[in-house]
Amino acid sequence: MLCAPINPSDINRIQGVYPVRPQPPAVGGYEGVGEVYSVGSAVTSLSPGDLVIPSPPSFGTWQTYIVKDQNVWHKIDKGVPMEYAATITVNPLTALLMLEEFVTLNSGDAIVQNGATSMVGQCVIQLAKSQGIRSINIIRDRDGVDEVKETLKNLGADKVFTESELEVKNLKSLLGDIPEPALGFNCVGGNAASLVLKFLRQGGTMVTYGGMSKKPVTVSTSAFIFKELSLRGFWLQKWLSKEKAVESRRMIDKLLGLVQDGKLKYKMELAPFSDFKTSLDKTLGKLGSQPKQVIKF
Numbered sequence: 001m002l003c004a005p006i007n008p009s010d011i012n013r014i015q016g017v018y019p020v021r022p023q024p025p026a027v028g029g030y031e032g033v034g035e036v037y038s039v040g041s042a043v044t045s046l047s048p049g050d051l052v053i054p055s056p057p058s059f060g061t062w063q064t065y066i067v068k069d070q071n072v073w074h075k076i077d078k079g080v081p082m083e084y085a086a087t088i089t090v091n092p093l094t095a096l097l098m099l100e101e102f103v104t105l106n107s108g109d110a111i112v113q114n115g116a117t118s119m120v121g122q123c124v125i126q127l128a129k130s131q132g133i134r135s136i137n138i139i140r141d142r143d144g145v146d147e148v149k150e151t152l153k154n155l156g157a158d159k160v161f162t163e164s165e166l167e168v169k170n171l172k173s174l175l176g177d178i179p180e181p182a183l184g185f186n187c188v189g190g191n192a193a194s195l196v197l198k199f200l201r202q203g204g205t206m207v208t209y210g211g212m213s214k215k216p217v218t219v220s221t222s223a224f225i226f227k228e229l230s231l232r233g234f235w236l237q238k239w240l241s242k243e244k245a246v247e248s249r250r251m252i253d254k255l256l257g258l259v260q261d262g263k264l265k266y267k268m269e270l271a272p273f274s275d276f277k278t279s280l281d282k283t284l285g286k287l288g289s290q291p292k293q294v295i296k297f
Contacts, residue, residue: 001062001297002032004031004033005090005268006279006280007090010030019235027060027063028061031053032086034053035050039070046070051076052074053073053086053089054073054089055073082296084259087268091123091292092255094123095124096123097239099183102207105133109133109179110175110178110181111181112138112185114193115210117289120187120210121137122265127264135157136158139161140163155265180202182201183207184205186209186210187209188212188213189217190213190217190218194219202227202228206232207234219231266292267291268291271293271295273297280293
């Protein structure tokens, strides 16, 4: 293994609160990138020196060596930056799938999301932009908010609002020439989810893929009856369990191609394994808002 990220879901598995738990004793980590060290005599698809990622992702990437069947590994281009290869399978793939699986979007349509500074959020902005889809992005109030807004707009965001800026009666008046979105993404819950719902057009759909605030998603009766809104959930691991290996690898190659073309980027911090404890604290939010932590072995 060359490097692997620390995702919040990795921590949840260790805490025992994730729906799928490995049988202990177990090694943490769910995605990453490795270099083939040696192969068995019957292996024909891989050679020593190849760069590979576990696809679909699987437990145990936080270790120096892994021995698994060749079918587990997906060979990737050696030109891909190591930290992107290590992180492409969970967050960017989630962003791409949510844009494609729930509502048919055309160029000129719009989406709305909260948690826009998250890795998935950043990927949604760029992937939507590449398809001609406008994005409305909601972020929490924080210090340095103008700099955060500028960063997201540089990625391709059309509109960026803080939660407090949306404390107005008519949210639609803030859209300008952007059409009401048919699709929304929620990874926060609570008030931030309600704001996504308020932006959606008649018959719109909100997809929940996380709950960072640990507060429930609440929806008004009128939104169900008169706006006919739909609430859906998305869990990447469930999608991958539906015999989607070939399709997921095709999509991963597409995403890695965008990375190599400079059309998909997100903020990460590559840290040596000796700094694992500090990186863990950063992931747990003990040191404030931090970029995705990627451990280099």
